[in-house]
Amino acid sequence: MSVLLVEDDMSIAIVITAALEDEGFCVTHCDTIAERDRLLGERAYQALVTDVMLPDGDGIDTIDRVRALHPDMPIVILSAQNTLDTAVRATGTGAFEYFPKPFDIDELARTVRQAAGASQSSSADGQEPLGDGLPLVGRSAAMQSVFRMITRVLRNDLTVLILGESGTGKELVAEAIHQLGNRRDGPFIAVNTAAIPAELIESELFGHEKGAFTGAVARHVGKFEQAAGGTLFLDEIGDMPMQAQTRLLRALQSGTVRRVGGRDEIRLDTRIIAATNKDLEPEIAAGRFREDLYYRLNVVPILMPPLRDRRDDIDVLARHFLKHAANEGLPRRQLTADAAELLSRQPWRGNVRELKNFIYRLALLAREDVIDAEAVLPLLTFETNQNDNAFGVGEESQTIEGAVARWLTATRPATGTIYDSALAAFERPLFTEVLRETGGNQLRAAQALGINRNTLRKRLVELALDPEAFARRI
Numbered sequence: 001m002s003v004l005l006v007e008d009d010m011s012i013a014i015v016i017t018a019a020l021e022d023e024g025f026c027v028t029h030c031d032t033i034a035e036r037d038r039l040l041g042e043r044a045y046q047a048l049v050t051d052v053m054l055p056d057g058d059g060i061d062t063i064d065r066v067r068a069l070h071p072d073m074p075i076v077i078l079s080a081q082n083t084l085d086t087a088v089r090a091t092g093t094g095a096f097e098y099f100p101k102p103f104d105i106d107e108l109a110r111t112v113r114q115a116a117g118a119s120q121s122s123s124a125d126g127q128e129p130l131g132d133g134l135p136l137v138g139r140s141a142a143m144q145s146v147f148r149m150i151t152r153v154l155r156n157d158l159t160v161l162i163l164g165e166s167g168t169g170k171e172l173v174a175e176a177i178h179q180l181g182n183r184r185d186g187p188f189i190a191v192n193t194a195a196i197p198a199e200l201i202e203s204e205l206f207g208h209e210k211g212a213f214t215g216a217v218a219r220h221v222g223k224f225e226q227a228a229g230g231t232l233f234l235d236e237i238g239d240m241p242m243q244a245q246t247r248l249l250r251a252l253q254s255g256t257v258r259r260v261g262g263r264d265e266i267r268l269d270t271r272i273i274a275a276t277n278k279d280l281e282p283e284i285a286a287g288r289f290r291e292d293l294y295y296r297l298n299v300v301p302i303l304m305p306p307l308r309d310r311r312d313d314i315d316v317l318a319r320h321f322l323k324h325a326a327n328e329g330l331p332r333r334q335l336t337a338d339a340a341e342l343l344s345r346q347p348w349r350g351n352v353r354e355l356k357n358f359i360y361r362l363a364l365l366a367r368e369d370v371i372d373a374e375a376v377l378p379l380l381t382f383e384t385n386q387n388d389n390a391f392g393v394g395e396e397s398q399t400i401e402g403a404v405a406r407w408l409t410a411t412r413p414a415t416g417t418i419y420d421s422a423l424a425a426f427e428r429p430l431f432t433e434v435l436r437e438t439g440g441n442q443l444r445a446a447q448a449l450g451i452n453r454n455t456l457r458k459r460l461v462e463l464a465l466d467p468e469a470f471a472r473r474i
Helices: 010-022 033-042 063-069 084-092 105-117 141-152 170-180 201-206 242-254 280-285 291-297 311-327 337-344 351-365 373-391 400-411 418-437 442-449 453-462 467-471
Strands: 002-006 026-030 047-051 075-079 097-100 160-163 188-192 231-235 271-276 300-303
Touching: 002 010, 002 033, 010 026, 010 105, 026 033, 033 047, 033 063, 047 105, 075 084, 075 105, 084 097, 084 141, 097 105, 097 141, 141 170, 141 300, 160 170, 170 188, 170 231, 170 271, 201 242, 242 291, 280 291, 311 337, 311 351, 337 373, 351 373, 400 418, 418 442, 418 453, 418 467, 442 453
Parallel strands: 002 026, 002 047, 047 075, 075 097, 160 271, 160 300, 188 231, 231 271
Antiparallel strands: none
């Protein structure tokens, strides 16, 4: 089997070639679109692996020339432009797979083998190219996984369940699926199911007939009907009352809804996307969420990563929000590298939403157009104090991650000493708390800590902790 590889980075081309040859492929390599077209005009290949940015053009924009020559040949697209726009453009060409750089070379080789053996559509699906202005930002590996999942559901109406902490951007994912998918010309109706009173949620979702209950003075069209031809986004689905869950399950199973007080079944023409910040499996175990509804909703799960798991995105997100703040009338600001690095070390318990609010506040309050770490630090300190007052220092909500981030911000040990300094900083309050609990008894403290008594005694001396001080407090 033969593969045409179009890649102008020789180091990457060598690695890919070796991996594909290990899979039994004969690899032909070129580094320009012109050479690609010449080779494709001379012979057929079982698969094409191509980069996007090439010296003489855009690999995605010229895919139509490839399709004209070999309409059935599977195409695998590689790109260092790890944006949702690139992922959607790649998928819009009918590509077999899209790989953002850096990628797992073994996964790429397996995918090319699957592509070479797969039966592809005889032509592209004709979807017009989609431009910029997409709602999601991020180039981290965690967000690339999200982007790839989004591209997989654009050309179907499968139900999607978006999972993730508050503030991670679940509604933005739902909007992206709607805006980029087959139903983008229809309405996008978002419903926060946790914000609707339990006694009204069925009427809001399914509608009601005049006289169905006290106060129903006219027919009301529910959200399902309002979203006809488009997308219904059910946010905070984990907080939906059990009775409404039963009605929702019936609607999903039958493909119809009945207004409250009505007799007619109304056929649904709506894509369902649901989201929750709760782990639904414990909710199912506790009897608060229907297991059968969970499996109806969880056809395609998309897990939104918390911001602490995508720290590489904090810089680009911060600059993105500064640009949006300027577009909304706030002063135009720029962020220095040290300020971005300081932001990337913060815990951001409120995730992207908290970061956005902070950046808008920073744009408003900063005294200079160029914002450096020195300008950021006072606002971070204020934010930390506000969070401490809100959550209470020492409570469960005060996380280890947050404590570490604040300690690094406040002390910032010299390079090469951070690990030892962190251990010392952690051991002192830990040993203090255990000694307080044991009344200064070193034997019991060592047993509780799971370390040798001599080791404890040595560390107490090094940390200048006197166990007798705790004994006197008893």
